């Protein structure tokens with residue numbers, strides 16, 4: 001059927017036994033093919049639980065998960081949970097054969113019935129993950145990031161339609177991480193696979209995802225495109241997750257000329273700029289953190305401190321007084 005949902009959870013709940021009623025509650029979500037969906041939320045909010053329910057590693061207590069109209073059965077209903085068309089890679093990349101080389105770790109998953117295809121597909125996977133030059137290396141000799149690439153190539157070997165990534169880049173350093181992120185984006189664009197990922201890193205989800213799903217205390221509170229959620233978060237929680245922002249109460253916000261009846265005012269660092277003015281310079285630079293291409297400054301006036309980015313390195317040393325302009329704020 002043309003309008004059959006791809007991967008869908010309907011009113012799914014899974015609450016663990018324990019002192020606190022933790023887990024996920026009444027989750028309804030439609031995952032689309034050929035895009036990257038990222039699930040974000042604070043630690044313990046239920047991200048991994050949701051991922052495992054979608055993948056069939058956990059059985060829901062209520063609701064159902066289906067893939068192209070077919071029910072996904074969890075371990076309570078099925079001896080070997082999961083679905084042939086879905087694969088998961090976690091941060092541990094733990095199903096690798098450390099004593100075999102990279103090539104064999106991948107080729108072994110492909111059928112022997114067509115050796116020409118086996119060779120061609122293994123090569124293609126290694127090329128997609130930028131590992132062709134390491135084909136002969138023993139996996140035990142690889143770095144954490146390289147092992148992660150092999151794990152992803154293995155997961156893709158049989159052309160699944162859905163790839164789950166649970167904090168896949170945690171062990172990987174920044175430069176390697178960006179390369180891997182780009183490769184995953186390219187694979188999604190080239191193959192039409194759906195990627196569903198969980199990550200703690202706002203920069204990562206903002207740059208990688210097409211759709212963000214925000215989860216708090218086991219419930220989805222909002223979802224949408226990264227740009228939309230970043231610029232217009234409906235919830236204070238989402239703004240705090242996505243930006244290293246300043247949070248003020250409405251009294252403190254008055255010192256920036258912001259009047260609101262709502263309790264909390266959120267200002268992202270990039271919404272504050274230093275301006276030249278003849279007015280008394282009431283904001284004092286009280287902290288300065290070197291961040292490589294920019295400095296993160298904390299400016300203080302009475303009991304109010306705000307964070308901003310400064311690209312003019314060294315121009316505003318500690319103790320310097322400045323005037324500022326706030327171009328935008330959010331209130332909750």
Ligand SMILES: Nc1ncnc2c1ncn2[C@@H]1O[C@H](COP(=O)(O)OP(=O)(O)OP(=O)(O)O)[C@@H](O)[C@H]1O
Nearest residue numbers: 016017018022023042043044045046047048049050
């Ligand atoms: N097997 C379990 N038994 C009991 N409680 C559990 C179990 N697994 C998870 N929980 C609890 O359920 C809640 C959600 O856990 P989950 O791992 O899904 O959160 P998360 O958002 O992925 O967290 P993190 O970002 O820290 O990995 C947490 O409070 C956790 O302690």
